[in-house]
Amino acid sequence: DAEITQSPRHKITETGRQVTLACHQTWNHNNMFWYRQDLGHGLRLIHYSYGVQDTNKGEVSDGYSVSRSNTEDLPLTLESAASSQTSVYFCASSPDVNTEAFFGQGTRLTVV
Protein backbone atom coordinates (compact mmCIF):
# COMPACT_ATOMS: atom_id res chain seq x y z
CA ASP A 1 0.00 0.00 0.00
CA ALA A 2 1.15 3.54 -0.73
CA GLU A 3 2.20 5.50 2.31
CA ILE A 4 4.05 8.48 3.69
CA THR A 5 6.77 7.91 6.27
CA GLN A 6 8.74 10.24 8.47
CA SER A 7 12.01 9.59 10.22
CA PRO A 8 13.09 9.73 12.89
CA ARG A 9 9.94 9.58 15.03
CA HIS A 10 11.72 11.19 17.96
CA LYS A 11 14.89 13.26 18.11
CA ILE A 12 16.71 15.28 20.74
CA THR A 13 19.33 17.73 19.55
CA GLU A 14 21.38 20.57 20.92
CA THR A 15 20.95 24.24 20.21
CA GLY A 16 22.93 25.32 17.17
CA ARG A 17 23.14 21.92 15.50
CA GLN A 18 21.88 21.26 12.01
CA VAL A 19 19.06 18.74 11.91
CA THR A 20 17.35 17.06 8.96
CA LEU A 21 13.95 15.40 9.17
CA ALA A 22 13.09 12.94 6.42
CA CYS A 23 9.78 12.55 4.60
CA HIS A 24 9.16 9.88 1.97
CA GLN A 25 5.92 9.17 0.09
CA THR A 26 5.14 6.40 -2.33
CA TRP A 27 1.94 7.85 -3.84
CA ASN A 28 3.82 9.77 -6.53
CA HIS A 29 2.08 12.96 -5.36
CA ASN A 30 3.43 16.20 -6.75
CA ASN A 31 2.43 18.27 -3.70
CA MET A 32 4.31 17.90 -0.42
CA PHE A 33 4.15 19.97 2.73
CA TRP A 34 5.79 20.41 6.11
CA TYR A 35 3.81 21.62 9.13
CA ARG A 36 4.65 22.08 12.77
CA GLN A 37 2.16 21.51 15.55
CA ASP A 38 2.34 23.36 18.84
CA LEU A 39 -0.17 23.63 21.65
CA GLY A 40 -2.48 26.55 21.07
CA HIS A 41 -1.45 27.03 17.43
CA GLY A 42 -2.81 24.03 15.59
CA LEU A 43 -0.73 23.17 12.54
CA ARG A 44 1.30 25.87 10.81
CA LEU A 45 2.78 25.63 7.34
CA ILE A 46 6.58 25.72 7.13
CA HIS A 47 7.43 24.94 3.49
CA TYR A 48 5.74 23.31 0.55
CA SER A 49 6.58 21.96 -2.89
CA TYR A 50 4.47 21.44 -6.01
CA GLY A 51 7.02 19.27 -7.79
CA VAL A 52 10.67 18.46 -8.37
CA GLN A 53 12.93 21.49 -7.95
CA ASP A 54 9.99 23.59 -6.68
CA THR A 55 10.00 24.87 -3.09
CA ASN A 56 8.03 27.65 -1.42
CA LYS A 57 7.97 29.31 1.98
CA GLY A 58 5.01 28.97 4.28
CA GLU A 59 4.02 31.17 7.19
CA VAL A 60 6.73 30.03 9.64
CA SER A 61 9.70 29.31 7.34
CA ASP A 62 12.46 31.24 9.17
CA GLY A 63 15.23 28.86 10.24
CA TYR A 64 14.04 26.03 7.99
CA SER A 65 14.85 24.91 4.46
CA VAL A 66 13.68 22.15 2.12
CA SER A 67 14.85 20.64 -1.14
CA ARG A 68 12.97 18.56 -3.70
CA SER A 69 15.31 16.51 -5.88
CA ASN A 70 12.76 13.78 -6.63
CA THR A 71 9.02 13.23 -6.36
CA GLU A 72 9.17 10.96 -3.33
CA ASP A 73 11.19 12.99 -0.81
CA LEU A 74 11.00 16.38 0.86
CA PRO A 75 13.59 16.60 3.67
CA LEU A 76 13.25 19.46 6.15
CA THR A 77 16.48 21.00 7.47
CA LEU A 78 16.84 23.15 10.55
CA GLU A 79 19.96 25.14 9.78
CA SER A 80 20.83 25.96 13.40
CA ALA A 81 18.36 24.43 15.84
CA ALA A 82 16.80 26.73 18.42
CA SER A 83 14.69 25.93 21.48
CA SER A 84 11.74 27.64 19.79
CA GLN A 85 11.84 24.89 17.18
CA THR A 86 10.94 22.23 19.74
CA SER A 87 7.72 20.91 18.25
CA VAL A 88 6.01 18.04 16.50
CA TYR A 89 6.63 18.11 12.75
CA PHE A 90 4.26 16.62 10.18
CA CYS A 91 4.88 15.94 6.55
CA ALA A 92 1.94 15.61 4.16
CA SER A 93 1.30 15.05 0.48
CA SER A 94 -1.63 15.52 -1.85
CA PRO A 95 -2.30 14.62 -5.48
CA ASP A 96 -3.92 17.82 -6.70
CA VAL A 97 -5.46 21.14 -5.72
CA ASN A 98 -8.55 20.98 -3.49
CA THR A 99 -7.99 17.33 -2.58
CA GLU A 100 -7.37 15.54 0.67
CA ALA A 101 -3.91 15.49 2.19
CA PHE A 102 -2.17 12.39 3.54
CA PHE A 103 -0.10 12.86 6.67
CA GLY A 104 2.89 11.09 8.11
CA GLN A 105 2.99 9.97 11.74
CA GLY A 106 5.03 12.96 12.84
CA THR A 107 8.49 13.63 14.26
CA ARG A 108 8.78 14.91 17.82
CA LEU A 109 11.83 17.17 17.94
CA THR A 110 13.28 18.49 21.19
CA VAL A 111 16.01 21.13 21.10
CA VAL A 112 17.93 21.40 24.37
Added chain:
Amino acid sequence: SQQGEEDPQALSIQEGENATMNCSYKTSINNLQWYRQNSGRGLVHLILIRSNEREKHSGRLRVTLDTSKKSSSLLITASRAADTASYFCATPHHTGRRALTFGSGTRLQVQP
Protein backbone atom coordinates in the same frame (compact mmCIF):
# COMPACT_ATOMS: atom_id res chain seq x y z
CA SER B 1 -2.81 33.74 11.17
CA GLN B 2 -5.32 30.93 11.48
CA GLN B 3 -8.14 30.74 8.97
CA GLY B 4 -10.34 28.29 10.81
CA GLU B 5 -11.30 28.28 14.46
CA GLU B 6 -13.06 25.35 16.06
CA ASP B 7 -15.59 25.54 18.83
CA PRO B 8 -15.72 24.17 21.45
CA GLN B 9 -12.05 23.62 22.29
CA ALA B 10 -12.97 20.52 24.28
CA LEU B 11 -16.03 18.30 24.43
CA SER B 12 -16.81 15.36 26.69
CA ILE B 13 -19.80 13.11 26.02
CA GLN B 14 -21.05 9.62 26.76
CA GLU B 15 -20.98 6.77 24.28
CA GLY B 16 -24.07 6.80 22.10
CA GLU B 17 -24.53 10.56 22.26
CA ASN B 18 -24.03 12.88 19.30
CA ALA B 19 -21.07 15.24 19.12
CA THR B 20 -21.19 18.54 17.28
CA MET B 21 -18.14 20.64 16.50
CA ASN B 22 -18.14 23.99 14.77
CA CYS B 23 -15.63 25.78 12.60
CA SER B 24 -15.54 29.42 11.54
CA TYR B 25 -13.26 30.84 8.88
CA LYS B 26 -12.40 34.30 7.65
CA THR B 27 -12.03 34.44 3.87
CA SER B 28 -13.87 33.00 0.89
CA ILE B 29 -13.11 29.37 0.24
CA ASN B 30 -13.88 26.80 -2.46
CA ASN B 31 -13.76 23.84 -0.09
CA LEU B 32 -13.43 22.92 3.57
CA GLN B 33 -12.05 19.70 5.01
CA TRP B 34 -12.26 17.95 8.36
CA TYR B 35 -9.48 15.82 9.83
CA ARG B 36 -9.14 13.61 12.89
CA GLN B 37 -5.99 13.18 14.96
CA ASN B 38 -5.63 10.42 17.50
CA SER B 39 -3.19 11.09 20.32
CA GLY B 40 0.40 10.89 19.12
CA ARG B 41 -0.60 10.17 15.53
CA GLY B 42 -0.83 11.98 12.23
CA LEU B 43 -3.98 13.57 10.85
CA VAL B 44 -6.48 11.49 8.94
CA HIS B 45 -8.82 13.00 6.38
CA LEU B 46 -12.52 12.58 7.16
CA ILE B 47 -14.50 14.55 4.62
CA LEU B 48 -14.25 17.38 2.08
CA ILE B 49 -17.18 19.66 1.32
CA ARG B 50 -17.13 22.06 -1.62
CA SER B 51 -18.46 25.60 -1.52
CA ASN B 52 -21.47 24.70 -3.69
CA GLU B 53 -22.51 21.96 -1.26
CA ARG B 54 -24.53 22.62 1.89
CA GLU B 55 -24.39 19.20 3.50
CA LYS B 56 -22.44 15.99 3.10
CA HIS B 57 -22.61 12.61 4.81
CA SER B 58 -20.08 9.86 5.33
CA GLY B 59 -21.14 7.01 7.57
CA ARG B 60 -21.84 8.49 11.01
CA LEU B 61 -20.42 11.87 9.97
CA ARG B 62 -22.50 14.78 8.78
CA VAL B 63 -20.86 18.01 7.67
CA THR B 64 -22.63 21.25 6.87
CA LEU B 65 -21.25 24.36 5.24
CA ASP B 66 -22.77 27.83 5.37
CA THR B 67 -20.69 30.11 3.15
CA SER B 68 -22.79 33.16 4.03
CA LYS B 69 -21.83 32.76 7.69
CA LYS B 70 -18.36 31.40 6.90
CA SER B 71 -18.97 28.44 9.14
CA SER B 72 -19.08 24.65 9.07
CA SER B 73 -20.15 21.98 11.52
CA LEU B 74 -19.18 18.36 11.99
CA LEU B 75 -21.72 16.04 13.60
CA ILE B 76 -20.72 12.58 14.78
CA THR B 77 -23.79 10.51 15.54
CA ALA B 78 -23.97 7.61 17.99
CA SER B 79 -20.44 8.27 19.21
CA ARG B 80 -18.10 5.50 20.29
CA ALA B 81 -15.09 5.46 22.60
CA ALA B 82 -12.95 5.02 19.48
CA ASP B 83 -14.09 8.48 18.30
CA THR B 84 -11.99 10.03 21.08
CA ALA B 85 -9.56 12.28 19.21
CA SER B 86 -8.92 15.87 18.17
CA TYR B 87 -10.85 17.16 15.19
CA PHE B 88 -9.63 19.93 12.90
CA CYS B 89 -11.21 21.88 10.12
CA ALA B 90 -8.94 22.94 7.27
CA THR B 91 -9.29 25.47 4.47
CA PRO B 92 -7.05 26.37 1.50
CA HIS B 93 -3.95 28.24 2.64
CA HIS B 94 -3.52 31.83 1.48
CA THR B 95 0.14 31.34 0.50
CA GLY B 96 -0.42 28.22 -1.57
CA ARG B 97 -3.91 27.00 -2.21
CA ARG B 98 -2.87 23.36 -2.40
CA ALA B 99 -1.67 23.70 1.21
CA LEU B 100 -4.07 23.88 4.13
CA THR B 101 -4.71 26.17 7.08
CA PHE B 102 -5.85 24.43 10.25
CA GLY B 103 -7.65 25.65 13.32
CA SER B 104 -6.61 24.74 16.85
CA GLY B 105 -8.99 21.81 16.93
CA THR B 106 -11.69 20.36 19.17
CA ARG B 107 -10.63 17.66 21.64
CA LEU B 108 -13.42 15.11 21.86
CA GLN B 109 -13.55 12.66 24.75
CA VAL B 110 -16.15 9.89 24.50
CA GLN B 111 -16.72 8.17 27.81
CA PRO B 112 -17.55 4.44 27.61
